Amino acid sequence: MGNQSTPSPQVTKFSALNCIDLSNPDINQSVELLKQACLDSGFFYVVNHGISQEFMDQVFVQSREFFSLPHEEKMKILRNEKHRGYTPVLDELLDPENQVHGDYKEGYYIGVEKGEDDLDSKKPFYGPNRWPSPDVLPGWRETMEKFHREALQVGKEVAKIIALALDLDANFFDQPQMLGEPIATLRLLHYEGQVSDPLKGLYGAGAHTDYGLITLLTTDDIPGLQICKDRDAKPQIWEDVSPLKGAFIVNLGDMLERWSNCVFKSTLHRVLGNGQERFSIAYFLEPSHDCLVECLPTCKSATNPPKFPPILCCDYLTKRYNDTHADLNIYKKRET
Incomplete structure (x- = not known):
């Protein structure tokens, strides 16, 4: 992975993030706020997004219920090669240069449901969920499927504002080959209460950038998320991101960095545990399996040529997932 970090014991401040109100009728104001946020930190809050607080609370309650199950019960639905299902503690290693072990978190992946009889289910990242x-x-699947659908609509609204901020048509990303058939993954996350120590290589989630277009994150009120605006700084400066009740914390992914020719950058971030149990829910919005990610016409010129070669979404995602997740064979060996 190319986005490693140098451990630093200090955090300078809390990061002040812009807040995008999806109910704001002044779209130009939202575009300017978002553009400023994307140029500054690549992170911003989204409020008044249409998902009720009551339902958000319900999703967190049911997430807690899943992670409270016995380990043996959770392992019955261990993630498969399509990245659907349960991921145990230490399954993911996001920053191998600096982490002694994997991430001290457990998770649960839920993708867009594709039945076995659907031709798309043969492709990587598509298929039935576990x-x-x-x-x-009881009722757990229905709750998560509803949240998945509603988060997708929020993501598409945010993508419209991003498109306008890049001088594109508002519906640029909402095309069949992009978000019309997205690889959208809902991921429930649980940090058990381990205390992180960067100097010892112990992290809730190691420093990384996200892979796709955007990520929508909602958390409980326990802090832990940190961002580094300049990944190349020596030493790196880490800033805490405060939880905001009812809001999504949105950040940009690597594919948007490639699309925008680094006008908008995916930002390095990590999670440090402080000894308190913590729950969060991430929604990773990526384009379709066959989408070709290449420099946008509004982001290149004779003096600013494309910095990345075109790449298929599925090829990029496959490499990143393989780089950061444990080989599933290790679990089969443990069983035998």
């Missing part, structure tokens, strides 16, 4: 038995968690 679900807890309804006898164990």
